[in-house]
Amino acid sequence: MKDLAIALENRPGALAEMGEALGRAGVSIEGGGAFLVDGRGIAHFLFEDGAAARRALEAAGIRVIEEREVLVQRLNQEEPGQLGKLSRKMAEAGVNIEVLYSDHDHRLILVVDDVAAGRAVSEAWAWRASRAGGGSPVTPKTLYLLLCVLGTVVPYSQLIPFFSEYGADFRLLLEQSFSSRVGTFFVLDVVVSSVVLWVLVLVEGRRAGLRHGWAPIAANLAVGVSLGLPLFLYMREVALERSAVNPAGGA
Secondary structure (H helix, E strand, O other): OEEEEEEEOOOOOHHHHHHHHHHHOOOOOOEEEEEEEOOEEEEEEEEOOHHHHHHHHHHOOOOEEEEEEOEEEOOOOOOOOHHHHHHHHHHHOOOOEEEEEEEOOOOEEEEEOOHHHHHHHHHHHHHHHHHHOOOOOOOHHHHHHHHHHHHHHHHHHHHHHHHHHHOOOHHHHHHHHOOOHHHHHHHHHHHHHHHHHHHHHHHHHHHHOOOOOHHHHHHHHHOOHHHHHHHHHHHHHHHHHHHHHOOOOOO
16 A cells, blocks of 8 residues: 655646546545645545556656555544544654545554554554454464464474484485475475565564564474464564553564
C-alpha cells in the first residue's frame, strides 16, 4: 500500500480529471481524501499499486508530489478514545503522524516521519488488541514453546539411535541422507528452508527489535528449522510484549 500526495488545481473538474485518469488505467483508490490548503488543492489517496497510480496521473499531466509507505492500523470501533491512545503511543516513541485517514475497510491509514519506529508501535498495538480480544487460553508464546519441544524431540528421536549405533560417522550420515532422490529432495528442502529462516530472522528480527537474534540460527544448525522457526516466533512475541509495555524504549 502506498500513499500518493497529489497536487490539484483549485477549480471545478480537477478532482474529476484525476478520477478519470485513474479509471482509464484501471487503478482503484483504496482510501484517502482531498483538501484545499491556502487556496491550493492537495489530495492524499491510498493505492495498492502506487507506481501504477503515479504513472496514470503523470500521463494525464497531474503532478504527484510524493509517494510514501503507510502504516495500516485496525482500531476497536466500539471503544471511544482509540485514536488518542494510538497517537499518544506514537508520540511517546518519537513518531510524528503527518497524514491520517481511513481506507474503505474502515482501517486507519497513517503516514509518519519514521516508518520503522511507527511500525514497531503499530505491531505492538495490534498485539495488545489481539490479547484483549480474548479467545484461546493457550497464548502464542506457550504454543511456540511447545513447538520448540516437539521440533527438538521428534528429529532427535531418529538421530540419537543412529549415533548410538554408528557413532559420529558423518560420512555415513550424508550417504544415507542422499541415498535416493526422495532423500535428496528432503535434504535440499531443509537447506533452502534454513536459508529462508535465516533471512526471516535477520530482516524481521531487526524490525521487531529482537534480542539475541543468533539463537534461532544456532537452533537451526543444532536441530533444524523445526526448532529454529518456533524459537524465532517465541522470541518475536517476547519482543512485541516488551515494545507494547515501553514502545519508546525499544527492545
